[in-house]
Amino acid sequence: MAGIRKRWIIYGWIAVFLFTIGFSQKESSAFSTYSEAEKAGKENSFRYEEGERKKVSSTKKAVTSENVTIIDVSHHQGKIDWLQVKDAGIEAVIIRCGYGQDTDENGDYTQDDAYFKYNVSECERLGISYGIYLYSYAKDTTAAQREADHVVRLIKEVRQQEGVLSFFTYPIFYDMEDRSLESLKASTFSANATAFVNRMKKSGYDNIGFYSNKDWFEKRLTGTIFSLYPKWVAQYNSQCTYEGKYRLWQYTDQALVNGIDGAVDANQKYGSWEANLQVSQVTLNKKSAVITVGSSITVKATISPSGVINPYVAWKSSSTAVASVNSAGKITGKKPGTATITAVSHNGKKASISITVKPKSNRITSLKKSGSNSIKISWSKVSGVTGYQIYMSTKKDSGYKRIxxxxxxxxxxxxxGLKKGRRYYFKVRSYKKAGSKYIYSNYSAVKYLTR
Structure with a gap:
């Protein structure tokens, strides 16, 4: 018996050991989100190759206050003479704070940009407005949250270094461009962006934006989250052809600025940027509308006050089966019924429009004499309706009664019961009962027959 008890004790300790190992492995795997690209720490994208800047634009352009007002910088520009930059007429700068998650896979702070704190300090000293950006390698929401932690830590450290950040008036941009992310689905990009935003907001930051190139915004960064915050679109061209809304356009990587050794990215802004100015009201140009199945209307949302950093709304439908809405406020009738379409700002301000979707009109397909005193009326069917109403009159333009x-x-x-030799006019319409409400289509074209 003693030998058996000893064996059971040994088995018990083995079980505990194996459980502990398994638990540790699960804990470890939950945080093993470092891609090989992040471990290497070398950017690869439309503008980088193995951590080195590629020449994408064809011509270099000297900067004056008339042609460029905003630049973006990172460790690639080395140590910058910011006084010369200011004297060159630069209005603002977007500064890289780092890349990837808050720590590397060994738990060390090696992923901070080497010049971030120096660049922030000089902008504060000289009164140059700035925002910041983080270069992302996140392939899942865990990594995206830890990238947000990276930004939050660095902002905290520069606040400790500088005190009040008086000129931090531009957004915190999440830079999603690395080639290692190309295989991700659009839904994964949206989930990662949402995780980053929510983590930032939890720490008190909602002045957030997204950076990428035109192609990625059109094909990958297409979720609702990307329409809620300012977009910074890169397209090295004479004009930006991105059809969505954006607030910054990076149009060259070959600008020449006094105080910076070598070329730098130049950007054009749209609208004003005021720190801490939030949406106070959303209004729509319509309060209600009636549309037909298959037809569309576009509703315009107006944000107050003007000049907010995030002047965007997300559109939602209470019933996408009845009426859908896209990111531009275009509402399309899907089936007869009612729906509420709501525009929501990034800070939760809302405005709604009530939509009634009418059935499609049907048509009278035939009128035929039947028996000695009757007429048979036939009509086309309409999907999604409750029924049909048939009307008759002895006059074409008036006197119709439902029969x-x-x-x-x-x-x-x-x-x-019709009289021989008399002309009779007919029209039909379909209807849908939605709760206690009846929704009617337009009448069909009138047709007649002499009995």
Missing amino acids: RTTSSSVSSYTKS
Whole structure:
């Protein structure tokens, strides 16, 4: 018995050991989100190759206050003479704070940009407005959250270094461009962006934006989250052809600025940027509308006050089966019924429009004499309706009375008791019962027959 008890004790300790190892492995795997690209720490994208800047634009352009007001910088520009930069007429700068997660896979702070704190300090000293950006390698939401932690830590450290950050008036941009992320689905990009935003907001920061090139915004960064915050679009061209809304356009990587050794990215802004100015009201140009299945209207949302950093809304439908809405506020009727379409700002301000979707009109397909005093009326069916109403008159333009209401399964009705030699006019319409409300289509074209 003693030997058996000893064996059971040994088995018990083995089980505990194996459970502990398994638990540790699960804990470890939950945080093993470092890609090989991040471990290497070398950017690869449309503008980088193995951590080195590629020449994408074809011509270099000297900067004056008339042609460039905003630049973006990182360790690639080395130590910058910011007084000369200011004297060159630069209005603002977007500064890279680092790349990837808060620590490397060994738990060390090696992923901070080497010149971030120096660049912030000089902008504060000289009164140059700035924002910051983080270069992302996140392939999942865990990594995205830890990238947000990276930004939060660095902002905290520069606050400790500088005190009040008086000129930190531009957004915190999440830079999603690395080639290692190309295989991700659009839904994954959206999930990662949402995780980053929520983590930042939890720490008190909602002045957030997204950076990428035109192609990625069109094909990968397409979720609702990207329409809620300012977009910074890179397209090295004579004009930006991105059709969505954006606030910054990076149009060259070959600008020449006094105080910076070598070329630098130049950007054009749209609208004003005021720190801490938030949306106070959202208004729509319509409060209600009636549309037909298959037709569309576009509703315009106006943000107050003007000049907010995030002047965007997300559109939502209470019933996408009845009415859908896209990111531009275009509402399309899907089936008969009612829906509420709501525009929501990034800080939760809302405005709504009530939409009634009418059934499509049907048509009278035939009128035929039946028996000695009847006419058979046949009509086309309409999907998604409750039934049909048939109207008759002896005059073309007035005097119509409803002679029958049928279910949606019926497509003909024979009207009896008619007088020989008299002309009779007919029209039909479909209807949908939505709760206690009846929604009617337009009438069909009038048709007649002499009995």
